[in-house]
Amino acid sequence: MTQRENGASGLGGVAYLERAAMRNAFGLIVASVVAAIAIAGVWYWTSAPRADAAPPKTMAARPAEVSPVKRAAQDDVETTASLQSRFAALTAAPAAATPAQKACANPDALGVSRVVEIDTTGGPGFGFEHFKQLDFLEPKEVVLTFDDGPWPGNTPAVLKALDDECTKAVFFPIGKHATYHPEILRQVLAAGHTVGAHTWSHANLNGKKITDQIARDEVEKGFSAVKFALGTDPAPFFRFPQLEHNPQAMTYLGSRNVAMFSCDLDSFDFRKDSNPDKIVNTVMTKLDKLGKGIILMHDFQKNTALALPTLLQRLKAGGYRVVQMKAKTQFSTLPEYDEALAKDLKLPTVSARPVSSVVKTVAR
Ligand SMILES: [Zn+2]
Numbered sequence: 001m002t003q004r005e006n007g008a009s010g011l012g013g014v015a016y017l018e019r020a021a022m023r024n025a026f027g028l029i030v031a032s033v034v035a036a037i038a039i040a041g042v043w044y045w046t047s048a049p050r051a052d053a054a055p056p057k058t059m060a061a062r063p064a065e066v067s068p069v070k071r072a073a074q075d076d077v078e079t080t081a082s083l084q085s086r087f088a089a090l091t092a093a094p095a096a097a098t099p100a101q102k103a104c105a106n107p108d109a110l111g112v113s114r115v116v117e118i119d120t121t122g123g124p125g126f127g128f129e130h131f132k133q134l135d136f137l138e139p140k141e142v143v144l145t146f147d148d149g150p151w152p153g154n155t156p157a158v159l160k161a162l163d164d165e166c167t168k169a170v171f172f173p174i175g176k177h178a179t180y181h182p183e184i185l186r187q188v189l190a191a192g193h194t195v196g197a198h199t200w201s202h203a204n205l206n207g208k209k210i211t212d213q214i215a216r217d218e219v220e221k222g223f224s225a226v227k228f229a230l231g232t233d234p235a236p237f238f239r240f241p242q243l244e245h246n247p248q249a250m251t252y253l254g255s256r257n258v259a260m261f262s263c264d265l266d267s268f269d270f271r272k273d274s275n276p277d278k279i280v281n282t283v284m285t286k287l288d289k290l291g292k293g294i295i296l297m298h299d300f301q302k303n304t305a306l307a308l309p310t311l312l313q314r315l316k317a318g319g320y321r322v323v324q325m326k327a328k329t330q331f332s333t334l335p336e337y338d339e340a341l342a343k344d345l346k347l348p349t350v351s352a353r354p355v356s357s358v359v360k361t362v363a364r
Pocket residue numbers: 147148198202240241242
């Protein structure tokens with residue numbers, strides 16, 4: 001406020017009020033014009049043909065919290081498949097088909113029935129063995145998840161089985177394994193699957209010697225290793241090794257906006273007495289009882305790779321449908337952990353970028 005305007009209550013008050021009135025009149029005109037533009041904008045938004053269909057979803061900020069997440073399940077899970085099909089319908093070009101439709105050569109494939117996008121704000125939890133708040137799966141819907149990869153032989157075999165059925169899964173790789181076999185993890189991402197993280201060294205974060213700092217290091221370095229392998233940010237999806245949910249680590253993950261994954265049913269494919277038939281029977285028996293759920297498997301395990309073609313066919317025959325879970329936004333690694341990893345791997349500390357992010361084939 002200027003000195004002259006401060007005198008409005010004194011002798012100069014009338015002149016000031018006149019000026020104020022003129023400003024008000026001018027303001028009214030400006031306001032009318034703005035309102036007209038806004039109305040036209042709203043008309044255009046709602047009436048004009050658009051390819052991107054729905055307006056962007058407003059995301060309410062909420063404080064960092066672990067479970068229980070006191071929001072309705074559907075708030076965090078936005079179905080994107082319907083948007084994709086609307087987009088496809090509005091654009092004549094066949095290229096608008098979803099990647100799953102484009103790639104699938106198998107007319108009887110299990111496929112993907114629904115794609116859900118997860119808002120990981122505050123660290124929501126999934127999988128009824130530990131998190132019972134977000135009941136988003138419909139009857140007969142399943143989510144396929146694979147831990148502990150990437151691993152030569154087994155992970156590529158799992159990828160082939162999924163590809164043969166044109167279906168998608170969520171992978172939780174171990175950080176160390178990602179640095180041993182980055183090329184395999186890149187194949188996982190290239191095939192269209194969702195890639196989260198499963199700690200750096202598969203430490204039990206509820207272990208006696210695990211301090212808060214060690215737990216934090218395991219989480220962050222795990223994500224940095226996955227990012228290093230992929231050449232891009234992972235999904236902010238995390239699974240605790242052995243499903244050992246350390247409360248402090250859960251709070252930390254919530255503050256980093258990372259969704260936590262337990263499961264609804266464990267395939268027990270890691271057990272010593274496991275074999276492909278047992279895995280198929282365990283999963284199908286539990287599923288038929290529960291009716292739906294997130295299935296825990298391991299692409300690290302040979303028996304899982306061997307069981308998967310049969311299991312996927314049994315799922316299809318049983319009327320089950322696969323839901324793919326994707327993240328609304330990707331995980332942002334912390335630079336100090338990227339740098340620590342680069343040092344571990346004896347990479348140039350200036351740039352930890354993998355070859356794929358520096359050299360890209362653009363023509364052959
Ligand atoms: Zn594991």
